[in-house]
Amino acid sequence: xxxxxxxxxxxxxxxxxxxxxxxxxxxxxxxxxxxxxxxxxxxxxxxxxxxxxxxxxxxxxxxxxxxxxxxxxxxxxxxxxxxxxxxxxxxxxxxxxxx
Amino acid sequence: xxxxxxxxxxxxxxxxxxxxxxxxxxxxxxxxxxxxxxxxxxxxxxxxxxxxxxxxxxxxxxxxxxxxxxxxxxxxxxxxxxxxxxxxxxxxxxxxxxx
DNA sequence: ACAAAATGTTGTAGTAGTACAACAATTCGT
DNA sequence: ACGAATTGTTGTACTACTACAACATTTTGT
Numbered sequence: 001x002x003x004x005x006x007x008x009x010x011x012x013x014x015x016x017x018x019x020x021x022x023x024x025x026x027x028x029x030x031x032x033x034x035x036x037x038x039x040x041x042x043x044x045x046x047x048x049x050x051x052x053x054x055x056x057x058x059x060x061x062x063x064x065x066x067x068x069x070x071x072x073x074x075x076x077x078x079x080x081x082x083x084x085x086x087x088x089x090x091x092x093x094x095x096x097x098x099x
Numbered sequence: 100x101x102x103x104x105x106x107x108x109x110x111x112x113x114x115x116x117x118x119x120x121x122x123x124x125x126x127x128x129x130x131x132x133x134x135x136x137x138x139x140x141x142x143x144x145x146x147x148x149x150x151x152x153x154x155x156x157x158x159x160x161x162x163x164x165x166x167x168x169x170x171x172x173x174x175x176x177x178x179x180x181x182x183x184x185x186x187x188x189x190x191x192x193x194x195x196x197x198x
Numbered sequence: 199a200c201a202a203a204a205t206g207t208t209g210t211a212g213t214a215g216t217a218c219a220a221c222a223a224t225t226c227g228t
Numbered sequence: 229a230c231g232a233a234t235t236g237t238t239g240t241a242c243t244a245c246t247a248c249a250a251c252a253t254t255t256t257g258t
Contacts, residue, residue, distance in 0.1 A: 013156065029204060040247050045205070052245060055214080057112065059155045060175060070169045076159055128234060139217050144235065151215060154244080 015053045016075045019044065021082060022066050037061050114152045115174045118143065120181060121165050136160050 023033055030048070034041035039058065047054050054062065054074075063070045122132055129147070133140035138157065146153050153161065153173075162169045 015155070031204080041204095042206090042248080043246055046246085049206085053155050055245065056114070056152050056155045056158045056169075056173065058245085059158075059169075060173075070155075070158075071162075074155065074159075130234080140234095141218080141236090142216055145215085148236085154215060157215085 014050050014076075016050065016078050017047065018073050018079055018082070019048045019062070022068075022073065033065075037065060113149050113175075115149065115177050116146065117172050117178055117181070118147045118161070121167075121172065132164075136164060 019033075023030070028036075030044040031041040034044045037044075037058070038061075043054075043058075046052055047058075059070050059074060063073060066073065118132075121127075122129070127135075129143040130140040133143045136143075136157070137160075142153075142157075145151055146157075158169050158173060162172060165172065
């Protein structure tokens with residue numbers, strides 16, 4: 001069955017995360033991160049794009065890896081960009097995912 | 100199959116939690132908590148005694164319910180009693196679970 | 199522009215979290 | 229001490245997380 005379809009992460013119980021950003025900041029590929037966390041690299045992909053939520057166990061591993069609290073990485077409500085959080089919002093354009 | 104047997108929470112990947120304490124502090128029964136969290140009351144039992152780990156989703160619900168960070172409720176390493184954490188350790192006896 | 203790396207997609211399969219039910223054991227109020 | 233509430237046990241079933249594989253698409257380096 002497809003993953004991104006319907007029965008999985010429908011909008012109500014979606015989980016947002018900053019993994020992609022944290023990876024980017026550190027120049028880590030998914031494989032590299034997955035490797036460090038001892039999980040399959042596709043699992044990182046699934047989690048990053050919200051296809052499903054990690055186990056609490058994995059969330060802890062990720063949290064420890066980045067040295068950040070779980071709440072800084074995962075959230076039930078969308079994250080504000082870290083950049084904004086640090087420098088404030090100077091006239092932001094509509095922040096939609098383009099495609 | 101039994102739950103507390105073998106294949107589940109063996110000692111390596113056990114997860115400790117303070118749910119029982121938090122419940123006790125608030126005089127909440129498992130059913131009451133389960134009810135508030137919208138889960139089966141037996142699920143709370145399973146989690147409390149470490150039979151299995153909650154999903155991240157549920158961990159978030161619990162965290163929000165108690166108004167505490169996930170890390171204050173769940174940990175990969177055993178918790179120190181909150182009492183000690185607050186008042187310090189004044190000559191503690193061997194803190195084993197008796198029975 | 200081309201090759202290599204990174205990411206996305208689809209499909210299959212195993213395991214672990216959760217619900218639910220029925221009943222045993224324990225604890226608690228009066 | 230008794231009954232009620234709480235907690236523990238066993239068993240069944242479903243769904244979601246994770247692994248893995250093969251291939252399509254996109255991005256990146258030179």
